[in-house]
Amino acid sequence: MFGCNLQKCRLILLILLVGLLFAFWCAEGVIAQGGGKAGESQNSQSSKKQKDGRAKKKPAPFRWVNPLQPSGVKTPGLRHATFKSPSMNTKVGYCIYLPAEYGKPAGSKKRYPVVYYLHGGRPGNELKSIKLAAEIDRAITAQKVAPMIYVFVNGGPVSHYNMPDDRGAQGADVFINELIPHVDSTYRTIADRAGRGIEGFSQGGRGTARLMFRHPDLFCSASPGGGGHATEKKISESAGQESANLTFAKGDNTWDLAAVYLDQLKSDASLSPLSILVHVGDKGFNYENNLAWMAYLKSLGIKHQKIIVPDVGHSAMEIYKNRGLEIMRFHEKNFGVRRP
Numbered sequence: 001m002f003g004c005n006l007q008k009c010r011l012i013l014l015i016l017l018v019g020l021l022f023a024f025w026c027a028e029g030v031i032a033q034g035g036g037k038a039g040e041s042q043n044s045q046s047s048k049k050q051k052d053g054r055a056k057k058k059p060a061p062f063r064w065v066n067p068l069q070p071s072g073v074k075t076p077g078l079r080h081a082t083f084k085s086p087s088m089n090t091k092v093g094y095c096i097y098l099p100a101e102y103g104k105p106a107g108s109k110k111r112y113p114v115v116y117y118l119h120g121g122r123p124g125n126e127l128k129s130i131k132l133a134a135e136i137d138r139a140i141t142a143q144k145v146a147p148m149i150y151v152f153v154n155g156g157p158v159s160h161y162n163m164p165d166d167r168g169a170q171g172a173d174v175f176i177n178e179l180i181p182h183v184d185s186t187y188r189t190i191a192d193r194a195g196r197g198i199e200g201f202s203q204g205g206r207g208t209a210r211l212m213f214r215h216p217d218l219f220c221s222a223s224p225g226g227g228g229h230a231t232e233k234k235i236s237e238s239a240g241q242e243s244a245n246l247t248f249a250k251g252d253n254t255w256d257l258a259a260v261y262l263d264q265l266k267s268d269a270s271l272s273p274l275s276i277l278v279h280v281g282d283k284g285f286n287y288e289n290n291l292a293w294m295a296y297l298k299s300l301g302i303k304h305q306k307i308i309v310p311d312v313g314h315s316a317m318e319i320y321k322n323r324g325l326e327i328m329r330f331h332e333k334n335f336g337v338r339r340p
Contacts, residue, residue: 031260040080060125062157065093069109069129070258075133076100076141080126085174088167093126093154094176097133098189099140101340111188111195113335114149118160118200118207120316126154129204135320136328145328146337151183160200160207164249172207176215190335197221197331201316202286206232206254209293213257216264216274221334222328225279226314229293254293256301275334276304279327281312281319293318305330315325 066283077098082091102112121126130152139145153160155192156171184191198219200208205227212222231242232254239247251257265271276297280290287308297304307326312318320327332339 002213004266013074021120052172062155063125064088064154065091066127066129066154067093068127070152073133074129075137077102077137078133081186082243083179085178087170087174087178088320089288094179094183094305095130095133095152096183097136097150097152097309099137099149101147102149102188108223109188110323111190112147112149113195113197113331113337114151114183114187114189115197115199115331116151116153116180118153118155118175118198118204118211119122120200120202120204120226122159122203123157124155124159127248128152129201129316130142132320132324135317135324139325139328143340144286144325146332146335146339148328148335148337149183149187149189155204155207158246159203160211161248161252164247164305172214173209174176176218180218181275181319191287193218193220195220195335197223199223199225199327199331200227201225201319202314204316205286207211207252209254210252210275212276214252216261217268217271219235219274220272221275221331223277223279223330224254225316225319226281226284226290227254227293228286228288228289230286232293255296258297258302262300262302268285273303276302277307277327277330278304279307279309279323281309284314286314 063256075097078095078102080093080095082093084090085092099112101110117129117132119125121128124220133150136150140147153175156174157163158171159171160170160171160175183189189195196219198208198212199222205224206229207221208224209227212219212224215224235242235248235253240250240252242248251260265273278290278294280287294304294306307323307324309319312322
């Protein structure tokens with residue numbers, strides 16, 4: 001009887017021990033699972049960062065010359081060219097679109113207005129926005145807009161800015177002081193303000209806004225698109241500092257230069273106001289700050305038009321597919337040229 005009870009006790013103890021081990025294992029599992037969720041979340045975030053890192057390709061090293069590739073964009077009239085920069089003693093690349101009429105006998109003596117297109121991205125290059133040339137060529141070939149020349153600019157290492165004390169990073173000055181005179185002396189352009197426009201998107205929209213206000217004597221038509229004017233305001237309020245590693249000349253931003261532009265108009269009675277068209281997609285991340293910047297321009301009395309493209313994000317190409325013809329006709333009207 002006692003032996004039987006002892007055996008039962010041993011069995012009970014064994015069952016209790018197994019139960020305790022099982023409970024401990026379950027508890028550990030729950031803890032591990034809870035930790036796993038946190039770890040899983042961290043791993044998910046880490047994985048997302050890794051994916052984002054893979055999605056966002058590391059920018060290629062900046063180069064002043066970036067020739068068209070044989071497998072790249074092929075648009076009639078689009079070509080790559082270079083000029084020698086006097087300030088840097090180096091070649092600088094640009095892409096130029098010449099309408100079909102330019103090379104025909106009927107247009108051999110005709111001069112054409114020019115729109116300078118400033119690319120987005122930082123750094124970018126003269127190839128960055130050339131996909132737009134297909135939309136431009138399509139509209140001109142279909143005689144929906146007058147023939148115009150488009151020049152796609154290389155904005156330098158910091159996209160259309162001048163960097164203080166860095167001779168090789170004067171993107172704005174290379175464009176204004178060197179590229180424009182080169183184009184006017186090389187091609188049959190209308191080589192004055194009446195036949196010259198400026199346009200750009202994103203970083204190029206910021207560049208367009210700054211340069212149109214700095215040089216209203218050079219352009220009659222300006223269309224800044226999708227520019228990061230919140231960043232420009234930060235630069236204005238931080239004595240030129242965009243980030244810890246990036247500081248521009250004080251006052252070189254789209255907010256302060258608006259007041260400089262007004263002073264130029266007041267001091268020079270012969271200078272007529274710029275025709276300005278702001279364009280942006282209402283799903284783009286710069287949409288709200290473009291509205292704020294336009295409200296600021298209105299408060300200063302700076303007249304401007306706007307194109308807000310519904311259901312379009314931060315994309316110059318999508319804006320051009322939807323409303324590009326209106327932007328082109330805006331320039332056409334300001335140039336006073338007529339369709340064939």
